[in-house]
Amino acid sequence: MTKFNERTLTEVKVPAPAPQAASRPGATLALTSAATAVALMTYTAPMVTLPEVAADLHTPLSAQAWLLNGTPLGVAALLLVAGSLADDYGRRRIFVAGTLALGLTTALGALTSSTWLFTLARIAQGAASAALLASSLGLLVHAFPTPRGRLHATGVWGAFVSGGIAVGPLLSGALPSWRVSYGVLGAAAVLVAALSARLLSESRAPRGGRPDLAGAVTFGLALVALVAALTLGRDGWLRAPVGLLSLAFAVLLALFAVVERRSATPMIDLGLLRHRRFLASSVSGLFTGLAVIGLFSFLPALLQQTVGLSAMDTAWLFLLWSGLSFAVALQVRRLAGRVSPRWQLATGFLLHAAGVLTMLGSLDAGSWTRLLPGLVTAGIGSGLLNAALPLAAVESVPATRAAMGSGAQQTFRYIGSCAGVALTIAIATSTGGGLAHGADIAMVVSAVLALVAAGGVVGLRERA
Structure with a gap:
């Protein structure tokens, strides 16, 4: 088995791969981006309907973190295994299976009647999302072998991450109920899976052994x-x-x-953490989840409960943040060769911190208009993060382990997301000054975490 160490990050000796089917770059980019968007829409849909879902399922405040955390929990637990399976047994095979499973488990989630059944369905959705997310970047690396093509593809893929985050709450808020939105998302995932089975080409980088x-x-x-x-x-x-x-x-x-x-075939070679490029990629993913996703997952529910906005009004307001994130991520590829992913990540974290700090006091004043400058600033920062993260992931490991590299970074992102959501809810709901005061404290914590991340990414530069 080939181990990752100081030498293999720059020179990888692997057996000559078996001939693989010619890739279809356009179809690969379109389908992997579409599936990723659906997965993110499924993840973000409950953000604006959390009060409705909690009331429908009779979920107490102390357990609402589980309603949001089911999907990232499933993703984080299985993403690394999914990446290894994709490399070993076929990225197309794992991608199609994961996308189909996402459709089925999302549809089942619409039929649940209790907090724990809904949480289990969300965990299953996360596990399915893990399969399609980990394999999607591997498929892109195979379909776009040149650095310029890879830069374009990862930029578009990162933009669809932001797009899924943007559209999920809008779809959920626009439809008659959260159950209907889950049915629509489930059907969309099944459609993408069917098209992927017909149009995608298989690729793999087998290493032997059993899944960990x-x-x-x-x-x-x-x-x-x-x-x-x-x-x-x-x-x-x-x-x-x-x-x-x-x-x-x-x-x-x-x-x-x-x-x-x-393990003979570990989920991740822990020796990779000694390499600064891989560590910087992992830290970026962790703090994106902890500082950015953790806060913005619960902030819509806080707005509904403190300012009195409806689910649809909240979705439109947050479109300013997520829509800007999508637009910026789509355009960031123009910075190629001028700004490294490391500096894009650091700038993204700094903009998030600045934006969040400008929102302090908005909920206590009952003014959604005071949120606008912060949402714009944080949205630009989020776009920079979403564009730079996938490129940093595939550059941090050899090309033959691209799925594992993307799986590792996204695992850290969803670990941070799980911890960030739980921490944000705990802080916002446990202070004696009410939800608005608790939200301010949660925002300060998010900003501090983003500043720590920016410093860490800049400090973890490669030694000459």
Whole structure:
């Protein structure tokens, strides 16, 4: 087996691959982008309908984090395994299976009648999303072998990440109920899966061995313990259950590291974390989830409960943020050769921090118009992040492990998302000054985390 180390990041010796079918760049880019957009729409749809879903499923405030966190939990737990499976057994095969499973599990989510059934359906959606997200960048790397083509493709793909985030809340708010929106998204995913089965070409970079299921189980359980600890923290951070769950997270994380070191085909070679480019990519993904996604996942619900906006009004307001993110991500490819992904990431984090800080006091004043400058600034920052992240991911590992590289970065992004959502809800709902005051504290925490990320990305430059 080929191990990742100092040498393999620059020179990879692998057996000559078997002849593979000619790729269709246009179809590959269109279908992977469409599936990614549907996956992100499924993820963001509950953001503006959270109050409605919680009321329909009789979900208490203390458990609402699970309604949002089901999908990122499933993604984070299985993304690395999905990346390895895509490289080993066929990226097209895993992509089609994941997209089809996303359609079916999303449709099933519309039929659930309790908090825990809905959460389980969301976790299943996350697992399906993991398969299509991890394999999509691998398919793009195969279809666009030149640096210029790859830059264009990852830029468009990153823009559709922002596009999915933008359209999901609008679709959910415009349709008669959240159940109908889930049915529509499920049908869209099934359609993309059918087209992908006919039009995509297969590619793989097999390494042999079995999937690292033991690593996936220990990692998934560690993540559940972390989210549970943060969720229960709103009732007191020093309580025994929070401490025990935090200890369980640490123990399971250590066990995961042991499993990975002993596995013949690990989910991730932990030695990669010694390389600054890979570490910078991972840190960027983690803090994008923790600072950006964590705050903006719960902010729409806070607006509805403090300012009194409807679900549709909230969706239109947040289109300013997500729409700008989409437009900026689509245009960032023009910076190729002039601004490195590292500096794009740092600038994105700084703009997010600046935008969030300008929104302080808006909810307490009951004024949605005071949010506008911050949403514009943070939206531009988010677009820079979404455009630079996929390129940083594929550049941080050898081309033959592109799916694993993208899976690793996105895993860290969704780990951050799970932790960020739970932390934001815990902070916003546990302060004595009300939801508006709690929202201000959550915004300050998000801005500080973004500043830390910007400093970390700049500091983790490659040694000469």
